[in-house]
Amino acid sequence: MFKSEFYRFSWKDLGDIEAGRPNLGNLMNVAVYRLMQYTLRDVLNRHLSVEKATELLREAGKLAGTEFCANVLDRSLPFNGFVADLQEKLLSLKIGVMRVEKSDLGKMEFILTVDEDLDCSGLPLADETVCEYDEGFIAGVLEAYTGREFDAREVDCWASGERTCRFRVTARE
Amino acid sequence: MPDKNHQLEIRLLNEQLAHILHGERGETVETVNDLDPELNELGETVNRLVSAYNDMREFILSLAQGNLEVPPPLHNLLASPFKQLQASLLHLTWQTRQIAAGDYSQRVYFMGDFSTAFNSMVEALEEKRRTEILLREAQAKVKHLEGIIPICMYCKKIRDDMESWQQLEQYITEHSEALFSHGICPECYGKVRSDMGNKKAKVEATKKKP
Numbered sequence: 001m002f003k004s005e006f007y008r009f010s011w012k013d014l015g016d017i018e019a020g021r022p023n024l025g026n027l028m029n030v031a032v033y034r035l036m037q038y039t040l041r042d043v044l045n046r047h048l049s050v051e052k053a054t055e056l057l058r059e060a061g062k063l064a065g066t067e068f069c070a071n072v073l074d075r076s077l078p079f080n081g082f083v084a085d086l087q088e089k090l091l092s093l094k095i096g097v098m099r100v101e102k103s104d105l106g107k108m109e110f111i112l113t114v115d116e117d118l119d120c121s122g123l124p125l126a127d128e129t130v131c132e133y134d135e136g137f138i139a140g141v142l143e144a145y146t147g148r149e150f151d152a153r154e155v156d157c158w159a160s161g162e163r164t165c166r167f168r169v170t171a172r173e
Numbered sequence: 174m175p176d177k178n179h180q181l182e183i184r185l186l187n188e189q190l191a192h193i194l195h196g197e198r199g200e201t202v203e204t205v206n207d208l209d210p211e212l213n214e215l216g217e218t219v220n221r222l223v224s225a226y227n228d229m230r231e232f233i234l235s236l237a238q239g240n241l242e243v244p245p246p247l248h249n250l251l252a253s254p255f256k257q258l259q260a261s262l263l264h265l266t267w268q269t270r271q272i273a274a275g276d277y278s279q280r281v282y283f284m285g286d287f288s289t290a291f292n293s294m295v296e297a298l299e300e301k302r303r304t305e306i307l308l309r310e311a312q313a314k315v316k317h318l319e320g321i322i323p324i325c326m327y328c329k330k331i332r333d334d335m336e337s338w339q340q341l342e343q344y345i346t347e348h349s350e351a352l353f354s355h356g357i358c359p360e361c362y363g364k365v366r367s368d369m370g371n372k373k374a375k376v377e378a379t380k381k382k383p
Contacts, residue, residue: 080271080276080278080279081278083278083279084278084279084280087279087280087282088280091282097282097283099260099261099264099267100264100267100279101260101263101264101266101267102263102267103267111263113260113264115257115260115283125250127248156245156247156256160247160248161248161249161250161253162245162247162253162256163253163254163256163257164256164257164260166260
């Protein structure tokens with residue numbers, strides 16, 4: 001199934017974690033998550049290209065965001081309630097502390113920050129942004145909620161020395 | 174023995190550090206000394222510090238004046254905590270606007286005592302709004318009887334807007350949320366009982382007549 005070229009991700013593929021890990025449970029160390037993400041990036045960079053690797057990570061993030069919205073968030077809420085729900089879920093799942101700095105519902109433009117980000121907070125400073133997976137994730141969540149396509153771009157990142165990750169999110173024309 | 178240029182460059186660099194310590198803008202100093210590469214290196218480091226400090230200073234001064242939209246200096250580690258502060262202030266500004274627009278679903282997290290105070294305020298405002306809505310709904314349900322009501326001084330019927338005379342109970346039931354439960358007061362009870370006794374006596378007297 002997973003190794004078929006026809007495989008497409010489905011939320012149920014995450015499995016029954018309680019049944020599968022009765023002793024170790026549902027939690028693990030953040031470093032292990034990063035170990036997977038950055039070793040994957042290493043291999044993708046080497047075998048493809050930095051640009052392609054970045055694109056793939058963003059696309060995977062978008063798929064994750066879409067599925068997360070469909071399976072975890074309450075899409076029936078009005079926008080403000082939806083944002084509060086997203087913020088609360090990201091917090092309770094310890095993904096990060098999301099805050100809204102600006103929102104223009106007319107133009108569908110937002111500026112969001114994520115503190116204590118799962119992907120990057122505490123990384124060595126590298127003078128570059130690294131949260132492409134998050135970019136895709138945010139765009140995916142909003143697309144699944146609104147039905148419109150979004151672009152999310154990280155303009156500040158912990159890794160570039162900004163301490164907080166800031167994303168500029170815009171709906172496509 | 175250091176040459177004059179060497180001494181001058183060190184003095185200039187020292188002056189820039191003194192400016193920074195006084196909270197003033199510094200100036201970059203050109204240090205090109207063929208004889209002392211270490212001085213050149215020190216000069217470059219001081220210049221980087223001066224540039225980063227100047228950018229940070231402009232940024233924090235704007236922020237202190239309430240200009241939250243000021244673009245943060247990029248890749249400036251000296252300014253990092255201020256950038257985090259700016260992000261928090263922008264978020265709080267957004268939160269406040271949301272509350273002003275009637276959105277009480279947002280909460281502030283991880284800003285110490287401020288989070289507790291702010292969230293308590295939002296919850297109190299939300300509770301107040303809920304109470305106001307309930308009150309408004311209750312008021313909408315209650316019908317008021319106001320003004321002068323024309324009533325018959327003998328039979329106590331009331332004249333309605335359609336010039337028709339209605340029983341008191343019917344009128345009040347139709348114009349308010351009140352309902353009637355019929356009983357009898359002691360005075361009327363005595364009167365009715367007495368009337369009934371009289372009627373009974375009359376009937377018996379009629380029966381006794383041949």
